[in-house]
Amino acid sequence: MRVLGVQMDQRIIDSIEKIVGKNGYSTKSADLYTYGFDASIFHNTPDMVVQPRTTEEVSEIMKIAYKERIPVVPRGAGTGLCGSAVPIKGGIVLAMQRMDKIKNISIADLWVDVEAGCVYNDLNAELEKHGFFFPPSPGSAEACQVGGMVATNASGMRAVKYGATRDFILGLTFVKADGEIVRCGTRTIKDASGYQLARLMCGSEGTLGVITEITFKLTTKPKKSASCLCAFDSVMDAGKCIAAIIAKPLIPASCELMDKVSIEAVNKVRGNPLPNCNALCIVEVDGETDEIITRDLKIVEEVANGTGAISVTPSYDKKEIAKWTDARKSVMVSLAALKPECSSVSLADDMGVPVSQVPKAVKAFQEIAEKYNVTIATYGHASDGNLHTKMVIDPTNKDEWERGVEAVNEIFDVCIALGGTVTGEHGVGISKAPNFMKERASEMSSIIAIKKAMDPENILNPGKLNQWEGSILTNLRYPCKGL
Ligand SMILES: Cc1cc2nc3c(=O)[nH]c(=O)nc-3n(C[C@H](O)[C@H](O)[C@H](O)COP(=O)(O)OP(=O)(O)OC[C@H]3O[C@@H](n4cnc5c(N)ncnc54)[C@H](O)[C@@H]3O)c2cc1C
Numbered sequence: 001m002r003v004l005g006v007q008m009d010q011r012i013i014d015s016i017e018k019i020v021g022k023n024g025y026s027t028k029s030a031d032l033y034t035y036g037f038d039a040s041i042f043h044n045t046p047d048m049v050v051q052p053r054t055t056e057e058v059s060e061i062m063k064i065a066y067k068e069r070i071p072v073v074p075r076g077a078g079t080g081l082c083g084s085a086v087p088i089k090g091g092i093v094l095a096m097q098r099m100d101k102i103k104n105i106s107i108a109d110l111w112v113d114v115e116a117g118c119v120y121n122d123l124n125a126e127l128e129k130h131g132f133f134f135p136p137s138p139g140s141a142e143a144c145q146v147g148g149m150v151a152t153n154a155s156g157m158r159a160v161k162y163g164a165t166r167d168f169i170l171g172l173t174f175v176k177a178d179g180e181i182v183r184c185g186t187r188t189i190k191d192a193s194g195y196q197l198a199r200l201m202c203g204s205e206g207t208l209g210v211i212t213e214i215t216f217k218l219t220t221k222p223k224k225s226a227s228c229l230c231a232f233d234s235v236m237d238a239g240k241c242i243a244a245i246i247a248k249p250l251i252p253a254s255c256e257l258m259d260k261v262s263i264e265a266v267n268k269v270r271g272n273p274l275p276n277c278n279a280l281c282i283v284e285v286d287g288e289t290d291e292i293i294t295r296d297l298k299i300v301e302e303v304a305n306g307t308g309a310i311s312v313t314p315s316y317d318k319k320e321i322a323k324w325t326d327a328r329k330s331v332m333v334s335l336a337a338l339k340p341e342c343s344s345v346s347l348a349d350d351m352g353v354p355v356s357q358v359p360k361a362v363k364a365f366q367e368i369a370e371k372y373n374v375t376i377a378t379y380g381h382a383s384d385g386n387l388h389t390k391m392v393i394d395p396t397n398k399d400e401w402e403r404g405v406e407a408v409n410e411i412f413d414v415c416i417a418l419g420g421t422v423t424g425e426h427g428v429g430i431s432k433a434p435n436f437m438k439e440r441a442s443e444m445s446s447i448i449a450i451k452k453a454m455d456p457e458n459i460l461n462p463g464k465l466n467q468w469e470g471s472i473l474t475n476l477r478y479p480c481k482g483l
Contacts (some may be wrong), residue, residue: 013048013457025049025050026049029192035049038083038084039078039140041476042347044089046073046092047092053098060119060322062177063179069459071087071459072093072460074094075093077097077145081346083464102115102123105127109188111218116214117145118146120141134217136154136163146216150201155384170189171184173212174211177454182209184201185215186215200450205427207465222288225284226294230280231275232280235278239358242281242383245303249299252296257281257382257387258379259377265328270330281382348411352378352421354419355383358382372403374391376389421439428471
């Protein structure tokens with residue numbers, strides 16, 4: 001086994017078996033191969049997969065890993081799109097799916113205590129019984145775990161109105177690299193008690209500790225919602241419409257943008273659920289009463305018509321709205337069908353720009369795609385400025401990868417220059433690491449110092465974020481000659 005310093009042997013495997021039992025770990029090659037993937041373009045095989053059941057078990061495992069200097073990569077559902085859960089230095093993958101309990105809900109105090117391995121939709125199914133919800137709504141809601149969401153500060157369609165995962169964390173429990181168990185934060189709505197360690201853990205991508213339990217703040221679920229499908233001749237017009245809706249002021253529950261490439265892909269694969277046009281927005285409004293919904297939908301219609309929409313379709317019909325939403329959610333998988341030999345790959349896939357800069361950013365992305373002769377689809381949660389640009393390439397073609405990387409580097413430069421970020425929701429992992437270092441240059445010495453203080457032996461998800469070196473075209477999951 002590859003470890004940092006000491007060889008991991010049967011002795012270590014035996015001591016981990018004592019903690020988690022015979023069924024709580026695997027060193028079988030098929031399991032190891034499987035746990036070497038997440039949903040990104042990367043792969044690397046770990047040496048052991050361990051599935052703890054309690055915070056105490058995590059602590060005991062970390063004590064062994066710390067003593068023996070074994071890399072440990074915490075893993076949720078493996079739905080990450082930038083390689084954050086790929087164990088590039090081998091070692092132990094700590095898979096959290098057996099820690100999936102919803103432990104306590106206090107309606108009076110507006111919090112829920114939940115284990116890190118609980119799936120997002122399962123938590124919401126429980127909260128819904130009480131009239132509450134945990135709003136971030138990532139596209140991977142059916143699979144991703146709340147621990148993975150905290151570790152990446154995940155968000156989704158509803159972030160513009162309700163915020164990201166970070167905005168719902170009151171406190172959490174995590175295990176440090178040396179096995180110490182830390183409970184941080186509170187179960188109060190307000191907390192001004194010094195350093196906010198729970199906030200620091202949010203977005204740490206498994207590099208600072210293993211999150212085992214989280215206390216989330218509860219919020220009520222709005223009773224009514226409706227949507228409007230607005231079609232445009234250009235993405236620039238769609239971008240202007242989004243900025244104008246917000247300037248009204250009206251904060252929609254969600255506002256999804258799709259460009260021509262995305263629309264074509266979905267219509268091809270899903271039997272034309274969307275109008276054929278160059279761009280569209282699906283705007284959702286929500287609230288407590290029918291009057292609010294009707295009023296807000298009318299505003300959306302008026303703004304869309306006033307910003308050059310070629311068709312505007314308001315709807316209160318849940319089936320019709322679900323058809324639009326499903327179409328939007330299927331962009332990523334549909335893109336691969338555009339060209340038979342191609343895949344849609346996540347290279348620059350979730351940049352954030354100020355909302356007012358969305359039209360400028362999208363125009364620049366189109367010019368960059370032309371310059372490098374690559375197919376780029378742009379879609380996303382445009383009312384919070386979060387844009388997805390998936391690239392459709394032949395993953396066995398070295399030249400296409402290299403052109404793709406040059407294109408995304410320019411895309412990142414554009415976003416940073418517009419006052420944006422290289423990642424609005426998926427995190428840094430591997431694919432965004434070099435540009436993350438560029439974007440956060442002035443924070444880098446503090447980031448390095450924090451990592452050193454929390455993980456002095458560098459065993460937690462080593463080699464990621466600021467530790468990534470060289471090209472991102474390594475550890476690819478695809479067979480590609482020359483890479
Ligand atoms: C189809 C699809 C749609 C998606 N849509 C969205 C979207 O709309 N919004 C969005 O934000 N993301 C989206 N994603 C990306 C991904 O689902 C999110 O980043 C999600 O939060 C990852 O959760 P996970 O449980 O799968 O974590 P993983 O992928 O397993 O891990 C992600 C990172 O978190 C760390 N981690 C996981 N669990 C823990 C833990 N308990 N303690 C410490 N670190 C931990 C890992 O080490 C890794 O660095 C999408 C992915 C797919 C495949």
